[in-house]
Amino acid sequence: MTKMSVKEYAQLIGKNEKTVYKMIKDKSVAAVKEDGKYRLTVDKNLIKVIERAQQALNEAKAILLSIEQASEQIKKPSKAAAKSLVKKSVPKKKAAVKSTKKALKPLKKSVKSATKAVKKSTKTATTKKPVVQKKK
Secondary structure (H helix, E strand, C coil): CEEEEHHHHHHHHCCHHHHHHHHHCCCCCCEEEEECCCEEEEHHHHHHHHHHHHHHHHHHHHHHHHHHHHHHCCCCCHHHHHHHHHHHHHHHHHHHHHHHHHHHHHHHHHHHHHHHHHHHHHHHHHHCCCCCCCCC
């Protein structure tokens, strides 16, 4: 078990310090008051789970950013070009859409799996309500 300040704990879980104080008040987080300051006892394994979830979230953000950049590179044709494209080569347009979707499929899967990992780890990390202990 590791003791952390409110500020450290807030950074770890990605919340505001005020939110952590509310969590302490609601007794959804175990805290001990030492020298007039709250200290939160956190399991080292929980810290690792949260760090892994944050890493997965960062990876998902990077993937989304690359998808965004790739979509910006695909330019929309002008109205005249679009009309001629529709008249002349509808099958080619469909093939281009299919190949783009096919290329994005692995990225979407990795984003989904990263999102699931983040949701799962944050759900298990925040569902337990530990008992608040006061140190004299």
